[in-house]
Amino acid sequence: MALGMHTFIEQRDVWRDWMKVKVSDEMAELFFKTTLAKAPSHQKLVEKTNDKQLEKLLGIWHDERRQLGSNKWALYNCMTYWASHTYDLKNPEVARRNREDAITNAMKSKHWEMQ
Numbered sequence: 652m653a654l655g656m657h658t659f660i661e662q663r664d665v666w667r668d669w670m671k672v673k674v675s676d677e678m679a680e681l682f683f684k685t686t687l688a689k690a691p692s693h694q695k696l697v698e699k700t701n702d703k704q705l706e707k708l709l710g711i712w713h714d715e716r717r718q719l720g721s722n723k724w725a726l727y728n729c730m731t732y733w734a735s736h737t738y739d740l741k742n743p744e745v746a747r748r749n750r751e752d753a754i755t756n757a758m759k760s761k762h763w764e765m766q
Contacts, residue, residue: 669723669724669727670720670723670724671722672723673721673722674721674722674723674725674765676709676712676713678765679709679712679716679726679729680709682762682763682765683705683708684698684700684705685698685760685762686753686757686762686763687704687708687730687733687750687753687754687757688700688701688704688705688708689701707733708730708733711732712726712729715729715732723765731754733750734747734750734753734754735747737750
């Protein structure tokens with residue numbers, strides 16, 4: 652808990668900046684479709700989406716957006732909520748780790764660079 656609080660305080664400028672970056676529902680949906688809800692496909696020209704995952708993420712996004720506003724901070728909170736709520740899955744620890752890795756990759760992608 653102390654490490655989490657330390658990280659939060661150290662990163663407060665990042666969080667504050669993310670609160671200033673407006674994110675529309677369309678931007679959030681595109682972000683999810685190209686990152687966390689992107690379904691694996693062998694067809695290179697066709698982007699596939701995991702619709703179930705997309706609906707789950709959009710539901711969480713709408714909850715976070717209502718509380719925090721339509722901004723990048725809410726989008727980040729949406730992703731961390733999704734990653735940490737794996738209790739009902741077959742292997743919660745593995746799912747949480749996989750989701751955390753997926754978020755890391757999503758945040759390193761060009762799609763996270765919303766301005």
